[in-house]
Amino acid sequence: MRNAFADEITKLGAADPRVVLLSGDIGNKLFDKFKDKAAARFYNCGVAEANMMSVAAGMALCGLRPVIYTITPFTTTRCFEQIRVDACYHKAPVIIVGTGSGLSYAELGPTHHSCEDMAILRALPEMTVMAPGDSLELRAALHAALKHDGPVYIRIGKKGEPDIHPGMPALEIGKAITVRQGSDVCLLGTGVLTAIALDAAKLLEAQGISARVESFHTVKPLDTARLTEVFTAYPVVATIEEHSRIGGLGGAVAEWLAAQDPVKGRLLSFGTDDAFMHEIGSTQYARNKFGLTAQNIAQQVVARLAARQAA
Amino acid sequence: MTIEELRKLAAEIRARIIETSHRTSTPHxxxxxxxxxxxxxAYFSTLRIDPKQPRDPNRDxxxxxxxHGAAALFQVLALRGFYPEKMLETYGEDGGIFAEHPPTPSHLPGIEAATGSLGHGMPMGLGMALSARIQKQDYNVVALLSDGECNEGSIWEAAxxxxxxxxxxxxxxxxxxxxxxTGRSEEILALNPLADKWRAFGWSAYEVDGHDMPELLRLMSKLPDGSGKPVAIIAHTVKGKGVSFMEDDNNWHYRIPTAEEVVAAKKELGVSGGA
Incomplete structure (x- = not known):
């Protein structure tokens, strides 16, 4: 996804003189093409993310469209107050891109994990929170974010994530995209785990359960029309994300659901535990640990569906 | 304006700040x-600004x-003509715009950034100054910091x-x-030598008596200063300046003056009548 980001932002930067790219001393060579095309609009702000965020807000207040890029914890939790005050309070159109989100950098340890970024940014007024499901959604998300009059956070993976779309989808902020039709259960994926949701749907299909899959590329604002639709139609609706079950897509859906009149659907949320991972391990190891695998999701959905049918 | 006019204006503004503090129980x-x-x-001499066009893209x-110096800024902006002085009558009122800190630019003409949490304004100003370069404009950006604010790491990141x-x-x-x-800035976090710190961070640094109007005008007009560097002005000031019983007494960071103290302060400032 980071290569897709670099490629798309280079194109957008070439086309739009308002686009400025700010990096927190990462992406060695990743942005060489951007620099070739727009050297005056690339800033390596160093390992100083608080300042980088404020600088971006200042630029946005002068009519530019700054895009900030660094590893997710450093562009979210590290500089949360700058996001809150300088970007959100001022409604400054800053695009904040967090790379290596969730467990992408599992092997680097919890300092580089980010399983709470959506939770904290979702709480900020004026903030839009996006987690594109693949590189194609990411490209489309960047286009949408540049047209949006306010700060947008985009959490992306690292590299080698599978595509879930055949081509760049039509993407509108706050409107989920149906990526698979199904009639028995509904899986709501966000970010890189939308691909896992699709894998789980295939496993369910092998067991005779037809699963619909939605890409909730936007976690805020939440597509409540789509939620109403799926919670009315399906007995089990599962949220799937590489983020804590506290405050991410699952949390957002739970908040919404608690305020609805009784509906058919029951919520099952898959995400990381409320725990740091003290042992080392690959992304796959970490996903296994937190039950974020197609096998576990399919198994839990089957069990929940059976329980619902038995009730 | 002449130096004498600027001095008189500063005295008038001080009186208004003190009266407002008393009337609205606003600290700082x-x-x-x-x-x-x-x-x-800044506002009556060195800045290139036009209150009639507060969003002019090429303004300083x-x-x-x-x-937390907003109470002073609000008076200055009103007297400079960014909004009617009458608006200040709503200071501190529920539903009003004048809080203890500046609101966002879209809520009050003349404001460039909603500050209050320290260590944000100067980095935002840096973004604005970089924007001038990107957009090929020649405006200046001036950020006014407190010494306590220099505790914040983000200031030095921006520097x-x-x-x-x-x-x-x-x-x-x-x-x-x-x-x-809550105390002497040098004792809380060792700030000195402050000018040398800014120089060590790659800035031109000048020291000045922050109440010496001609010297302030001379230094604040020097931007760019020809060095190719950003410019820091270390303005040695007196907290509570202008009123003998407030000067260098840190209780006035939070204390609210009584009606009698307002009268005494105005007398010292040479300002008569209601401000």
Missing amino acids: LGSCLSCTDILVA RFILSKG MLAASQKVERLMAIIDFNKWQA
Whole structure:
């Protein structure tokens, strides 16, 4: 996804003189093409993310469209107050891109994990929170974010994530995209785990359960029309994300659901535990640990569906 | 305006700040009085601004990075014509716009950044100064900091980026009144030698008596200063300046003056009548 980001932002930067790219001393060579095309609009702000965020807000207040890029914890939790005050309070159109989100950098340890970024940014007024499901959604998300009059956070993976779309989808902020039709259960994926949701749907299909899959590329604002639709139609609706079950897509859906009149659907949320991972391990190891695998999701959905049918 | 006119204006503004503090129970009096002369020098002399066109893209930007000096800024902006003085009558009222810190630019003409949390304004100003370069404009950006604010790491992050990028149209004025909220700034975090610190961070640094109007005007007009570096002005000030019983007394960071103290203060300032 980071290569897709670099490629798309280079194109957008070439086309739009308002686009400025700010990096927190990462992406060695990743942005060489951007620099070739727009050297005056690339800033390596160093390992100083608080300042980088404020600088971006200042630029946005002068009519530019700054895009900030660094590893997710450093562009979210590290500089949360700058996001809150300088970007959100001022409604400054800053695009904040967090790379290596969730467990992408599992092997680097919890300092580089980010399983709470959506939770904290979702709480900020004026903030839009996006987690594109693949590189194609990411490209489309960047286009949408540049047209949006306010700060947008985009959490992306690292590299080698599978595509879930055949081509760049039509993407509108706050409107989920149906990526698979199904009639028995509904899986709501966000970010890189939308691909896992699709894998789980295939496993369910092998067991005779037809699963619909939605890409909730936007976690805020939440597509409540789509939620109403799926919670009315399906007995089990599962949220799937590489983020804590506290405050991410699952949390957002739970908040919404608690305020609805009784509906058919029951919520099952898959995400990381409320725990740091003290042992080392690959992304796959970490996903296994937190039950974020197609096998576990399919198994839990089957069990929940059976329980619902038995009730 | 002549130097004498600027001095009289500063005295008038001090009186208004003190009266407003009394009337609305708004604190940070000492902090406001220490930077009044700097604000007057900026808004009535050195800044390239037109209150009739507060969003002119090529205007100079002034950011009150020490947002707790808002009570002073609000008076200055009104007297400079950014909004009617009458608006200040709503100061501190429920539903009003004048809080203890500046609101966002879209809520009050003349404001460039909503500050109040320290360490944000100057980095935002750096972004504005870089924007001038990107957009091929020649406006200056001036940020007014407190010495306590120099505790914040983000100030020094911004200082280093401004230096590496040689942002010569950025000026940081430090209202160095030697106090912060709860004690001497030098004792809380060792700030001295403050001018040398800015120089070590790659800035041009000048020291000045922050109440010496001609010297303030001389230094604040020097942007860019020809060095190719951003410019820091260490303005040695007195917290509570202008009123003998407030000067260098940190109780006035939070104390609210009584009606009698307002009368005594105005007498010392040579300001008569209702402000």
